[in-house]
Amino acid sequence: MRMDNQYAQFDWAGTLVTPAPLRSPRLLLLNRDLADELGMALSEAQWRDMTAGLQLVTGMQPFAQVYAGHQFGGFSPQLGDGRAMLLAEVIAPDNQRWDLHLKGAGKTPYSRFGDGRAVLRSSLREYLASEAMHHLGIATTRALALVGSQEPVYREQVESGAGLLRAAHSHLRFGHFEFFYYSGQPECIPTLLNYLIDTQWPDLTKDATGYASLFARVVEKTATLIAQWQLVGFCHGVLNTDNMSMLGLTLDYGPYGFLDAYNPDHICNHSDHTGRYAYDQQPAVGYWNLQRLAQALSGVIEMDALQQALGGYEQRLMTAYSEGMRQKLGLLQWQDEDPALFRDMFALMKAQQVDYTCWFRRLAELTPSAAIPTELLTLVNDVEAWQPWFVRYQARLAQENRTQADKAAQMNAVNPKYILRNHLAQQAIDQAEQGDMAEADTLLRLLANPFDEQPEFNAYAMPAPDWASDLEISCSS
Template sequence: MMLDNLYARFDWAGARVEPTPLSSPRLLLLNRDLADELGMDLSEPQWRELTSGNRLLPEMTPFAQVYAGHQFGGFSPQLGDGRALLLGEVVAPDGRRWDLHLKGAGKTPYSRFGDGRAVLRSSLREYLASEAMHHLGIATTRALSLVGSEEPVYREQREPGAAVLRAAPSHLRFGHFEYFYYSGQPERIPVLLDYLIDTQWPDLTKDQAGYTALFERVVEKTATLIARWQLVGFCHGVMNTDNMSMLGLTLDYGPYGFLDAYDPDHICNHSDHGGRYAYDQQPAVGNWNLQRLAQALSGVIELEALQQALGKYEYQLLSTYSEGMRQKLGLTAWQDEDPALFRDMFTLMAAQKVDYSCWFRRLAQLESSGPVPDSLLGLLTEPEAGRDWFGRYQARLARESRTQAEKAAGMNAVNPKYILRNHLAQQAIERAEQGDMSEADRLLLLLARPFDEQPELDHYAMPAPAWAESLCISCSS
């Protein structure tokens, strides 16, 4: 294993901080596949000690990064890693570079009034979600290991402490650049851009032309990411600029949620009283956040170039989303009436409170002629309400050249049968808090194959039970 600490050499970009060890840690989860990919051949006791902050590897230089951010629309001039540390950067056997980021590592200069700790509830939610998204093919940070401890942490109530070690090619956020722009240190911005080019995009030049191309990539990757969130029904919940990745990764899992009953106005974050980060607002928020990043980069990239790059956001998002929705509905090419077909489908789904994931998965069973399967009709509160739309959709399918089997296989390859619903995560959390990790292990195995038929686990693919509506997920989650 080869370790490096390039970012920690920027002593102006944060602070060196030793983690505060968790007492009596227990290794709860270890992502062996990812560890092998990173070339990290450690024993379970070594993983436990590393993830709990009790003993780092000799080459590691723990470092808390400083950044700023627009939070719910208002600017916070100094945020930073308040409970996390960049331990170092692993150079994997394939030459790719990965940050190792320990969340729940204790207080840092950026903890403000926090204790720097994480609880088992939120740590397990992050572990499950990041792996679920990875196997859905959506860009994300990854979870490497999770430890628990009986050491108490206080949120709304006393909870068991935990720490999660996550990995990503980079944890650079929009907020990093905002911090140096608004704090009057513009000379730091090209240094961070050069670091990103050196470690992630060495094909770019370290000059204005290269910085412009870099921003264009950030715009493209952000638009693609959010389109894919929308396609799978994922709500991030707290899309502050300090939670936006320069690499277009899903970053910082807190009050996230996958849609159960389709509601375009769904708010997954109990703390989001105004609905700023509602499901249907995510595309617009992504654009707004990119505008804030453009402002921070305006000293090194010409205004016209920034505007041209931002102008490509909507096209990239809509083209990715439209192509993805066409595949979800089993259509091989666009026809003029398709946009109206899509709009009317979503109107029907919202009115009938249709389960989002079940709807698209079960649509694969519908043939171009014949009766609508009961499994599909059963998703509607009033089955007759869907007759007209089903008839139009079947007529559209009849103009396709693929066989039913080919169409169904294509749809099932993009419409997951299994997603991480909040009630499933909650059940795993409740068991984990009692010392039983079996449900978390089962979920991870299930979510590693989200598109596959797993008949013995079909109950995990059912719509959420009524009690799930009462689950309250906030920023502290």
């Protein structure tokens, strides 16, 4: 295993720390495929001890990063890795760089009033979600290993402590640059940008021109990411600037959720009392966060370049979203009436609380001329209200001049059959807290191939049961 711990050499960017070991840890999950990709040939005992903070691999330099962030619209001047730390930067066999980031490793100088611990509930939620998103083809951090313990951690109630080891090409956030901008240390910002260029985008120059291109790249990646979230019905829940990745990764899974019944106003975070981070607000919040990043970079990038890059956000997002939505509906060619077709469909879905994932998956069986499939009709409660839309959609499909098999294959390649619904994650958590990881293993297997027909898992592809609407997910999740 090759390591190149460049970030830990920036003593002004954080603090070298020592993990606080979890007592009597037990290895619960290990992502062997990702471990092989990283070239990390460790024994299960080594994975357990590293993820529990008991014994690190020689060469690791645990480092807690400092950053700031706009949280629910208000600025917090100093945040940082309060319950996590960067263990090492690993160079994989393909020469790709990966951060190893350990969550739940104990207090750091940035823990504020926290205990620095993670609980099994939230750690398993992140493990499941990050792997689900990866297999959906959406940029994300990855989960490497999860350990549990009997060590008590105090949240709303006493829970069992856990450690989560995750990996990403970088964990740099918008908030890193905000910290140095607002704390009066602007000289640090070019160093961080140069680090990002050296390690991720060596095609860029380390000057004002290169920095402007870097920001434009961040804008594009953020727009693309949020378009993908909207297409799959994913709600992040806490889109603070300290949870926004410079690489356009889905970062810091907390009170996330996938839509069950379609509701554009859906709030997945019980702590979000104003709906700032509701599903339909995510595109606007992404732009607002990019404006905050632009302000932090205004000392090294000309304002015209910042504004030009920001000006491309909406077009990039809408292009990615509209192209994705056409694919979800099995349409190849753009037609002027398509936006109205989409809007009217969503209005009906909202009014009748149609399951988002099941709707698009089952829509693949609809042909330009045959009767509406029964499986599709079971998702709606007023078939008559849908009839005019079905007539328009079937007429639109007829204009495509393609076979039903080709159309269905295209739709099934972008419309997942299986997603990580909240009630499925909760069932896995409930069992894990009793020492049984079987349900978590099952979810990971089926979510590794979310677009494939897996008849043995058909029960996981049904709309959520009524009791699922009572689940409350908050920032502590």
